[in-house]
Amino acid sequence: MKKIELGITGEMISCMGLGTMYFGSKVDGQTSFQILDYYSEQGGSFLDSANKYASWIPGFQGGESELLIGKWLKQKANRNSMFISSKVGFSYREIPRSLKKEIIISECEKSLNRLGIETIDLYFAHAFDTETPIEETMNAFYQLKKEGKIRYAGASNFFAWQLSEANNAANLIGWDGFTCIQQRHTYLEPNLRANFGTQLLLTPEIQDFCNRKKLSLMAYSPLLGGAYVNNDRSIPVQYQSAVTEFRMEKLKEVADDLMVSRNAIVLAWMLQSSPPVIPLVTGSAVAQVEENLQALTIKLSDKHLELLNQDIIQPNKYSK
Numbered sequence: 001m002k003k004i005e006l007g008i009t010g011e012m013i014s015c016m017g018l019g020t021m022y023f024g025s026k027v028d029g030q031t032s033f034q035i036l037d038y039y040s041e042q043g044g045s046f047l048d049s050a051n052k053y054a055s056w057i058p059g060f061q062g063g064e065s066e067l068l069i070g071k072w073l074k075q076k077a078n079r080n081s082m083f084i085s086s087k088v089g090f091s092y093r094e095i096p097r098s099l100k101k102e103i104i105i106s107e108c109e110k111s112l113n114r115l116g117i118e119t120i121d122l123y124f125a126h127a128f129d130t131e132t133p134i135e136e137t138m139n140a141f142y143q144l145k146k147e148g149k150i151r152y153a154g155a156s157n158f159f160a161w162q163l164s165e166a167n168n169a170a171n172l173i174g175w176d177g178f179t180c181i182q183q184r185h186t187y188l189e190p191n192l193r194a195n196f197g198t199q200l201l202l203t204p205e206i207q208d209f210c211n212r213k214k215l216s217l218m219a220y221s222p223l224l225g226g227a228y229v230n231n232d233r234s235i236p237v238q239y240q241s242a243v244t245e246f247r248m249e250k251l252k253e254v255a256d257d258l259m260v261s262r263n264a265i266v267l268a269w270m271l272q273s274s275p276p277v278i279p280l281v282t283g284s285a286v287a288q289v290e291e292n293l294q295a296l297t298i299k300l301s302d303k304h305l306e307l308l309n310q311d312i313i314q315p316n317k318y319s320k
């Protein structure tokens with residue numbers, strides 16, 4: 001699997017990360033191991049997790065994904081060839097939503113223990129905290145880096161101005177800022193005023209900001225929970241607009257032309273965007289991940305990209 005640079009760190013990471021949110025909870029241990037094996041056999045090394053995965057699933061408390069990854073790394077003895085990310089900042093168990101220094105430091109320790117590793121390669125602030133001074137948050141990440149407990153820091157679910165404030169605050173004092181942003185992003189255009197709860201989108205504004213500052217872009221939920229390929233799953237209401245049908249037609253046209261699944265086209269479109277977006281890919285069975293990783297073998301032509309990127313060519317489509 002191709003590698004691309006994380007920000008301007010010099011660190012090369014897989015162009016597609018593996019999302020492990022439901023590993024060890026909704027996706028059982030055996031299947032999770034099979035998916036991890038398959039992804040690493042395809043040359044993938046970037047595993048995305050978080051302290052709270054997957055506390056919202058009945059019967060689970062959070063920490064299951066990290067524990068599962070820890071077991072897999074131990075069994076395969078491959079920690080040194082993998083790039084592990086985790087996150088702090090959302091509530092789970094008795095932990096409140098917060099980016100206070102004491103919470104970042106203590107949650108990092110817990111994540112390290114669950115993962116069974118000494119250093120988290122990429123540690124994310126999972127969501128901006130309006131209650132905590134940003135200097136306090138950035139100081140916590142700086143301290144963790146100085147102590148060797150993390151290697152890089154990333155932001156997730158931030159607005160562009162929040163990311164800018166965070167990195168300015170860090171850089172002014174001589175600390176490292178965030179190297180990347182992880183936001184919700186897919187091929188279909190979201191309604192920017194739709195309610196996504198705590199999830200924030202990879203908007204054109206934040207994309208432009210990151211491009212200028214050379215921060216990497218990562219996309220979560222790129223496959224809309226399987227709605228591109230499962231006819232029994234409807235497109236989430238936040239993505240339904242006058243252009244949805246048109247974009248779905250273009251997606252089908254390109255997928256049919258290349259004889260691959262629509263999921264693979266969505267992911268290939270991200271990989272080929274400029275600069276590239278790193279999708280966090282997942283599935284609940286190896287076959288799904290196999291289908292999605294077809295994206296790695298696809299070369300979208302200029303004509304395909306033109307088709308996928310032309311939002312609308314017949315203005316009367318809007319007036320349906």
Ligand SMILES: NC(=O)c1ccc[n+]([C@@H]2O[C@H](COP(=O)([O-])OP(=O)(O)OC[C@H]3O[C@@H](n4cnc5c(N)ncnc54)[C@H](OP(=O)(O)O)[C@@H]3O)[C@@H](O)[C@H]2O)c1
Nearest residue numbers: 019020021048220221222223224225226280283284288291
């Ligand atoms: N930073 C954040 O706030 C945040 C938020 C959400 C997620 N994430 C990260 O992003 C990763 C992906 O998120 P997500 O689960 O929401 O991703 P997604 O791409 O929107 O959905 C993945 C789901 O789509 C279905 N699917 C995938 N491939 C398929 C295929 N080939 N055929 C049929 N169905 C298929 C599966 O659903 P079934 O399980 O029903 O089969 C799979 O679990 C997570 O694991 C996590 O690492 C981060």
